[in-house]
Amino acid sequence: MAGSPARILIIGAGPAGLRAAEMLAEAGCSPILIDEAPRVGGQIYRQPPRVPGFTRTASELYGAAADRARDLFVTFDRIRQRIDYRPSSLVYDLIDNRAIVASEGKSEEIAFDAMILATGAMDRIIPAPGWTLPGVYTLGAAQIALKHQGCAIGKRIAFVGGGPLLLLAAHQYAKAGAVPAAIVLPSRFESLAAAGLRLLPMPRELSSGLLWLLDLKRRGVPVLFGHRLVKVKGAESVTGIIAERAGRQRVIACDAVALGYGLRSETQLADLAGIRFVFDAERRQWLPETDPLGRAAGRKDIYLAGDGAGILGADAAEARGRLAAHALMTDLGIAHERYRPKPDKTAVACAERLQAAMRAAFDPPADLVTAIPDETILCRCERILAGELRALAGLLGAREVNRAKSFSRIGMGRCQGRLCGHAAAEILAGKLGISLDSVGRLRGQPPIKPVIVSTVAERKA
Amino acid sequence: MSGPRLQRVADQDRRLIEITVDGWAMSAMEGDTLLVAILAQRSYLREASGEPQGEMPAAGFCLMGACQDCWVWHEDGRRVRACTTYAEPGMRIRTTWPDHLLAS
Ligand SMILES: Cc1cc2nc3c(=O)[nH]c(=O)nc-3n(C[C@H](O)[C@@H](O)[C@H](O)COP(=O)(O)OP(=O)(O)OC[C@H]3O[C@@H](n4cnc5c(N)ncnc54)[C@H](O)[C@@H]3O)c2cc1C
Numbered sequence A: 001m002a003g004s005p006a007r008i009l010i011i012g013a014g015p016a017g018l019r020a021a022e023m024l025a026e027a028g029c030s031p032i033l034i035d036e037a038p039r040v041g042g043q044i045y046r047q048p049p050r051v052p053g054f055t056r057t058a059s060e061l062y063g064a065a066a067d068r069a070r071d072l073f074v075t076f077d078r079i080r081q082r083i084d085y086r087p088s089s090l091v092y093d094l095i096d097n098r099a100i101v102a103s104e105g106k107s108e109e110i111a112f113d114a115m116i117l118a119t120g121a122m123d124r125i126i127p128a129p130g131w132t133l134p135g136v137y138t139l140g141a142a143q144i145a146l147k148h149q150g151c152a153i154g155k156r157i158a159f160v161g162g163g164p165l166l167l168l169a170a171h172q173y174a175k176a177g178a179v180p181a182a183i184v185l186p187s188r189f190e191s192l193a194a195a196g197l198r199l200l201p202m203p204r205e206l207s208s209g210l211l212w213l214l215d216l217k218r219r220g221v222p223v224l225f226g227h228r229l230v231k232v233k234g235a236e237s238v239t240g241i242i243a244e245r246a247g248r249q250r251v252i253a254c255d256a257v258a259l260g261y262g263l264r265s266e267t268q269l270a271d272l273a274g275i276r277f278v279f280d281a282e283r284r285q286w287l288p289e290t291d292p293l294g295r296a297a298g299r300k301d302i303y304l305a306g307d308g309a310g311i312l313g314a315d316a317a318e319a320r321g322r323l324a325a326h327a328l329m330t331d332l333g334i335a336h337e338r339y340r341p342k343p344d345k346t347a348v349a350c351a352e353r354l355q356a357a358m359r360a361a362f363d364p365p366a367d368l369v370t371a372i373p374d375e376t377i378l379c380r381c382e383r384i385l386a387g388e389l390r391a392l393a394g395l396l397g398a399r400e401v402n403r404a405k406s407f408s409r410i411g412m413g414r415c416q417g418r419l420c421g422h423a424a425a426e427i428l429a430g431k432l433g434i435s436l437d438s439v440g441r442l443r444g445q446p447p448i449k450p451v452i453v454s455t456v457a458e459r460k461a
Numbered sequence B: 001m002s003g004p005r006l007q008r009v010a011d012q013d014r015r016l017i018e019i020t021v022d023g024w025a026m027s028a029m030e031g032d033t034l035l036v037a038i039l040a041q042r043s044y045l046r047e048a049s050g051e052p053q054g055e056m057p058a059a060g061f062c063l064m065g066a067c068q069d070c071w072v073w074h075e076d077g078r079r080v081r082a083c084t085t086y087a088e089p090g091m092r093i094r095t096t097w098p099d100h101l102l103a104s
């Protein structure tokens, strides 16, 4: 095996990062694989802690995706000794060709010749009155509690939002004995049915979606299509939700809410790396620009793979991980004859069609965000109300999110706008009557997640 | 709301460990995050502080280290995220900034 002395960094050990690591290891390279989680798998194949008593099998944890999960874990075990795997390590800044990594209270700089960013995604949140009450969690949190800790987020849980993951998670909860109080989706049944027709050539995806829905129906879970979340009720904790359709309100008693309107790419590191961003009108998000294999625009040494470069799902993430590694090796002149990119390109194209259908089925109506009442907390870190942002719009030239940010502190809190940034941009655009892309985008700032002060101080120069 | 917020539904046959939270002994299961250990027994990580612009009650939100809603403290003042830190035997945790450090 030829290999290469080049220092290759992969950030993220989900399906995308793991497949990239596999390709590189097979070609004789030993990339550094960094993930802030303590075990590999990423979000979809998140594993319980390595502690006796966690006994659920892959089938119990990952359902229909169990085979893919097992295959990834076996692959990782096979390459483990040939790569430099660094779990529980957070990359919190990028400076030129150095990644700044915090791990066990210490900070370290790792220089790289080439880097693959495979940082994944998190939930898209649309605030509603009461969404900051204890008991409201992201849909992702509901899944993590169950997969990683064997816990449900409450006794009676309302699942609110959209996307296939909402139905999947509700189904997983029901199977675990935590039967949901209700499923509330702003999308109408008709759009779901129409998307279903577009999925006829993809019977596997279609049938799993139908199966989750039918299973929920069979268990008597109310599935409320075309309903908007009016508010989460409760004084100090969730006691219920109010959902509305065509002026008719429905109250659902619950002690927890799983909230998520699909996913958004985690792009902070790509931003710090100075990669060029383009506005994706379909996903209504600014995304790092790449070529079809994942080469980043504006940085010759950086590649992107997986949901961090636009949501296409877990299977496509594996394909995109291999494609990015392939591009990297081609560019660095590392020999890897056996790989043929065609099947992976086909898988990505297929995922594009699937995601387009999912967006048509589940994307919330635009005015769901723009109509958020003034008194709703928009930014939970700095406790800024939607009305405060609206009042700022247009004032002092706050026509651009970063300006609005310096005036209102929106997006400057601990989460760096991960939760509110997109809603803030939609609200500004709505108030000013301009398109979302002309509002601009919130820029990332180091550290992309808070690190303990002593960690930063101990950074080796 | 009082009583446990999170409900254990699987993998419950684990070794029990003892931690101390706000001065109270609490048992957790090995492999619990601090957030799970605490919220499997009570409703909040932090209670509301009472003042209108004071601390809002908190019980975490994202469970993936992104929202920063779940910070708690070791008794020596070190801050940790409850959703990404595992409970370990003998850990002494404060869900508010430890009083004795205020004086110093
Ligand atoms: C909570 C959650 C649950 C999901 N569950 C499912 C599911 O059940 N089924 C499904 O089909 N899809 C699921 N998804 C969708 C998911 O995005 C998958 O499509 C898939 O996990 C994407 O793979 P990936 O490799 O691109 O990213 P991920 O699997 O998200 O992996 C990214 C990895 O990068 C790490 N990382 C990110 N930033 C940094 C950093 N700065 N420093 C160090 N490490 C970093 C993360 O810890 C993570 O392990 C879920 C998404 C989320 C957010």
Ligand code: FES
Binding pocket: B060, B061, B062, B063, B064, B065, B066, B067, B068, B069, B070, B071, B081, B082, B083, B084
């Ligand atoms: S709950 Fe969001 S960071 Fe811990």
